[in-house]
Amino acid sequence: MLRESELYDLIGDIHGHASELIKLLEHLGYEESTTGYAHPSRQVVFLGDFIDRGREQREVLRIVMQMVRNGHAISVMGNHEFNALAYHTPNEYGFLRPHSGKNRKQHHAFLEAFDDDPQAKAEVLDFFYQLPLWLDLPGLRVVHACWQQSSIDALSGLLDGARLDETTLVKASSEGSLEYEAIETLLKGYEVKLPTGVVFEDKDGYPRSLMRVRWWCRDAQTLGELALPFDIDIGDAGSLPAPSDMPLYESSAKPCFIGHYWLNGDPAPLTNNVACLDYSVAKRGKLVAYRWDGESELTQAKFTFVGADSH
Ligand SMILES: [Mn+2]
Known part of the structure; x- marks a missing residue:
């Protein structure tokens, strides 16, 4: 559900780290309510990559799904959610994303968390389908890895509301297709x-x-x-x-927020109008947010974060 909020708190890649997410939300002034973590005047924008790696897969999804369903947050899809959909979608050879040792290992925490609850897993996968691949909002843009306008223009004509459907997922899993190239760029990088x-x-x-x-x-x-x-x-x-x-991102374009790149060190904008909020919480880094109040020039002072818990 999209609400007319002008003020957003953008939150980077969470990867199964719910306790850090709760700390960050509370630090930003969100309070738990019967409809999920909520703020009286602001909305969260999640940058995707909720799953894999950390121990609290289901708790992260419970929090995120409740916030999105009740209008307290909006979100784009990360490459890990995309991969999960492909992993669970059968084709004539097995699955769109092969169940190889490498892929199973990468996806282990998610698979284990839902091992005994296929119905809950189906609900989660259905939620992933609802996540747009990008958001082009009045004052800012959001995509998991790369804002490439030509890919976005190409996909806009094929998708309903920037959302994947199963037909597009099948095409996007076939190397060389337009859908594959465009979605690879948006979700994994140029x-x-x-x-x-x-x-x-x-x-x-x-x-x-x-x-x-x-x-x-x-x-x-x-x-x-x-x-x-x-x-x-x-x-x-x-x-x-x-x-x-x-395709470089012009300095006069709207600010663009991304995740994906496993950064280290002190959170800061990459340029005047591009900020990455992935600071490797799943590798003992930080879970990072940017408090955006409508500005077109991003500043380091608007970053906030919590350190990764020791587990
Ligand atoms: Mn990613």
Whole structure:
């Protein structure tokens, strides 16, 4: 349910950490009520990635679903919710997201939490379908990983209210389709193809010729300045010039909030109008919020956070 609120508290990736979520909500002045955590004059915007990793999968979903259903929050979908839908959707070969050892492991906390309650799991998956892939609100934009206007324009014509349906999920699970490319970019990040013959090793030691980039970096001269994740070393490829055809986020555009990138350190905006609120609560980092009051220039003073509990 969308309410006409002008004031939003944006909250980054939660990944099954309910106790930190409750602390952050209370810190922001939300109080538990019969319709969920609520604030008299503000609304939460969740950036997705509620699930996987942490021990409190069901408690996080209980809080988030109640807030969204009762108008205390709105939310976009994260790549983990997208993956969960694909994991649970059968196709002729098994499932849209294969039940491989790697995928099962990544999804372990969620699967275990709902092991004995298929009905509750079905309700949760149904809720995931209700989450739009992006939000373009009067004064701000929200997407899990990358605001790429051409992908959003392409999907706008195919989706009802920016929401997935099962037909689109099937198409989006097939590499090379328009739906696959667009949703990969929005939910997992924008990738550039490195020049022919140039590869780098990813964190698992696999050679890669596609590289995720910092689409918010307008002044980057080299590929090295654009490389993601933040701690990656792409070797000699780092000194190659930044691609000229990258869709960069203009400094005059509405502020855009993202999650997804497992940041560390002191929360701060990435640019004047892009802020990432994922500070790795599931890796002993922080759960971060941004208190937005309508400003078009984002400032560090508007960030707030709680540290991860020790479990
Ligand atoms: Mn993510």
